[in-house]
Amino acid sequence: MALPLEVVGLSTTLFTRRGEMKAVDGLSLSVGAGETVALVGESGCGKSLSALSIMRLLPDPPARIVGGEVRLNGRDLVQLPEEGMLDIRGQEIGMIFQDPMSSLNPVATIEKQIAEVLMTHTDLGRGQARARAHELLEMVGMPDAGRRLDAYPHQLSGGMCQRVVIAMAIACSPSVLIADEPTTALDVTVQAQVLALLKKLQADAGMAMVFITHDLGVVAETADRVVVMYAGRKVEEAAVDDLFDTPLHPYTAGRLVACFAAERG
Amino acid sequence: MSLLSLRDVHVRFNTAAGVVRAVNGVSLDLAVGETLGLVGESGCGKSTLGKAIMKLVPIAGGEILVEGIDIAPLDRKQLTDMRRKVQMIFQDPYGSLNPRSTVGRSVAQPMVLAGWTAEATATRVETLLRWVGLPTDAKQRYPHEFSGGQRQRIGIARALALSPRLIICDEPVSALDVSVRAQVINLLEDLKGEFGVSYLFISHDLSVVEHIADRVAVMYLGTLAEVGGRDQIWRSPQHPYTKALLAAAPVANPRLARTRPRTVLQGELPSPLDPPAGCPFHSRCPIAQDRCKAERPTLRPVGGGALAACHFV
């Protein structure tokens, strides 16, 4: 059976006024059912553009996929027309965006935004969608979920917006979830709760996950494998324990040293 | 004299669902050249408190003094002067930048408004971009052309533009990787050493707070649970909430992470729409007693120079 996600030689180029830049350069990675692959690397190395390439949500112009394949449950998304992507996005593959506040619609209530995802991909009616939205908000640890349904994004804190975005991404139980820094705005308690929820979705439904994060504590806790990117390329891939024991690439080594130094204060 | 004094500050929002008591009686002092870490659960009112100090949201009670001057009655001109002294790095870097302005223009805006010459402004912009580790060609680009961590640094460059006395840093390094984060934190510390800049440093990342803060304030549901020296708080947290918060931090070691599950606070954060009577933490506190439901504890000394709001410590 095909793996949930197989990325092969994915290349994305930025065509800008200042010239061309290979933002993603021949990236390959695969994620099995229930597995988590952490995608790490320094700021600006191309993690978010890789994620947006997989989702076919690149800002075009200037960014365009120039080569490679993104096989979702065996089907190549790169070749799919946009109409086909509309059915798949949010349904078969979900994404949690790095910038939660700007990925929400400022003039629609939280309920409306979650219900819209549900009503596009399922046959739930308005009332059922509202009930399900309520349930999803509770699952992501939104305090006072019932009353938050009618709030607008600006009335929520940073961490609350992030939880709304997570709720939207998992609303239709996608088989693959791309999570781009999904817990940066969450305190440690809510973060633990959200990570536990994602793990549960993986155990119950075999959800495959690509997890982009700067937080090595989170990598240690959630990832099975780690892919390290540098300047658009994959420079290392290892099982999480091996990476923490014997990092190979100098970039990885430097990062881990910095991290442990910070841990020890 | 304190650089910043908060006296029993309240902030309320009227919403369709009722009145949100986002900040519910906070008193704090910040000295010149001091870094105060502000931590607490998501939604407890940290950003709102920061915005109140910037006069971006109105206060419903109490006083905010900057260098001894009450900011409430300031007129436009005085407010402009105040904003030169007090700057904020916003939690949402993208939303706080004008998408139609190049980064060069956004970062230059404070200097232009302050009447700097074009030449001085241009030099300053280059310095600022270099400080935060952005390439100089960043000037001609627009905010959407940057990665998350790069955008966060644009916000930092802009906040530093006019050498403010106080910078409210709202999750300033959350999108930065370890090495860039270290660079930005060193920069903030250098500015503090050189110019005596003070910081109100809001962060969920406790290891960053432990590194940078002189003192730490722990917030819960719009109120302060505990305030004290960093070492004091880390070595012997007194308030039950502070203890729970510190115990929930993740560890950067996969084997340890699997064998030592994080202790997580049970129950949910009560609603700021109708905060519980008595101690705001009583619904989740492991040592709560009857008195906690009736009587709200006030901050009082608990040894080691720290203050905590709990009847039983």
Ligand SMILES: Nc1ncnc2c1ncn2[C@@H]1O[C@H](COP(=O)(O)OP(=O)(O)OP(=O)(O)O)[C@@H](O)[C@H]1O
């Ligand atoms: N729309 C765009 N136009 C031009 N350049 C862009 C655009 N989007 C991203 N870039 C550039 O592409 C590179 C990769 O960006 P990307 O957002 O993938 O980084 P990232 O690895 O996610 O970084 P971070 O950890 O800071 O979020 C960066 O150098 C960025 O400046």
Ligand SMILES: Nc1ncnc2c1ncn2[C@@H]1O[C@H](COP(=O)(O)OP(=O)(O)OP(=O)(O)O)[C@@H](O)[C@H]1O
């Ligand atoms: N404009 C607003 N209208 C209504 N309610 C608001 C508004 N701004 C904030 N709130 C509410 O005030 C409370 C405190 O929000 P705030 O943004 O200060 O939290 P925070 O501590 O910064 O959280 P986070 O760590 O998630 O960023 C929340 O319950 C939030 O929903």
Ligand code: SF4
């Ligand atoms: S006052 Fe009571 S409920 Fe509040 S923290 Fe102390 S023991 Fe817990």
Ligand SMILES: [Mg+2]
């Ligand atoms: Mg990114």
Ligand SMILES: [Mg+2]
């Ligand atoms: Mg906030």
